Amino acid sequence: MDQVRFDGILSRHPSQNPDFYNWNRVQIRYCDGASFAGNPESEFKNGTELFFRGQLIWEAIMNELLSLGLSEEKQALLSGCSTGGLATFIHCDNFRDHLPQVATVKCVADAGFFLNEPDVLGIRTILAFYHDVVTLQGVAKNLGKNCVGIMEPFKCVFPREIIKNVRTPFFIVNPAYDSWQIQNILVPVASDPQGYWSSCRLSIQKCDSTQIKRLQGFRDSMLEVLSMFQENKEGGMFINSCFAHCLTVMDTWHSPHSPRINNKVSNDLPCTAL
Template sequence: MANPMLRTWLLWWRKWGKKDWAIAAVGFAAVLFTFTLLIESPISADDPVELTLLRNAKDRGAFCLDGSLPGYHFEKGFGSGSNKWVIHIEGGGWCNTIESCSYRSRTALGSSKFMDRQVIFAGMLSRDPSQNPDFYNWNRIKIRYCDGASLAGHPEKNGTKLFFRGQLIWEAIMDELLSMGMAKAKQAFLTGCSAGGLATLIHCDDFRQLLPKYTTVKCLADAGFFLDEKDVGGHYTMRSFYQDVLLLQVLAPFSSI
């Protein structure tokens, strides 16, 4: 004896007319086509972006903590974004002692020797307009962070083999980007996250001064503001930590304090 449910389905199908079958066929084809697109489409519209080591770094004395050349990733803008620039400074905390900076110098946050040679741009650096409608066709740069002090260390002798040259890295990168066309930018946007956000706060005024008066300049520090407040133990931990960073690296913007 046939299954009652199967018999019901057979009776229902027999009542379908040509129009019903045509609609069903079109619907099935649409579903199949959509599924095929999902399977074959790439996960990201962005290709890996190569690491560029600073050409003028050695002459400028601009080195990562270990003495290697600093670098950045750059993807050229196009169309209406060809004269617009967005620059993102990588984050990654700080080092406040010789020991912590020495350890850091053996990582990607202190040496270009350990940096990924290619990265995928995402978020506000993506060239996918569905992911990044505002900046997808701008000139997009990611500055790699390798000095341990938010690109602000001053080149004083420190009695070690470490290089505290963050300020010189900033200046050398800016010079290189200006020579690549940023000097004629219509719009320029400097941003960074965490330690990169603090670097954005430190260098925003200088960034404005480097560019023509007609350039619209904006800066955004993403999670780069750290409150000078007591922690749960009643101590000014962040104040003490930053004082150590400042004294160790003689941060250029605060060297007169």
């Protein structure tokens, strides 16, 4: 089995990770397909048995970590990248509730702020995808009750809805030009049958002026949705113009050449400010 690298915010090297290098670090391997939130009433069967039990995996891991000493920690940080970032949104308050009230607990979601945006054909591909995941895996029961009480549960899996009710101090890290979202939400392969976007969706250096304008529109949507979070005094965010996906787990997380906001370092990924 390949060993998992601990880089970026998980690194044990002070030069790369000055804030958390000497913390106890645990990485939960993603395996369930629904950000550790699935737990259906019945199983789907088509000649084989598929068991979607991400919520139970989360609970089992938490119980194990609590028995190993997490229950006595004075400081704890829950973080994740991509679908792990989405899992951080979903489970942040539950993580907080497992720890002593006197503990300082915070959450950091990296590249998990997925947008409910239409693709270049005007089709909400990501919305349909989340609808299928939530239905198949019984995710609704593990989403915020305030949200599922007023709208369809599959819409409540988007971070813009989740973050409205998170009580725990929260920090969002996300590229405004998230490469995964551009390739899978804005321009999924099925939305580009003629291949007009085939080069641009993989590298913004290969986009023409019309495509750049469309990418800027996606960025504007990201910033507009995040604007409501700016009023949250218990939270913060670092949004840059990188064409990238996941920033905190890279080995260049802390670097003299990293993008900075008010002299605060994010990482050293190649960026293009559009």
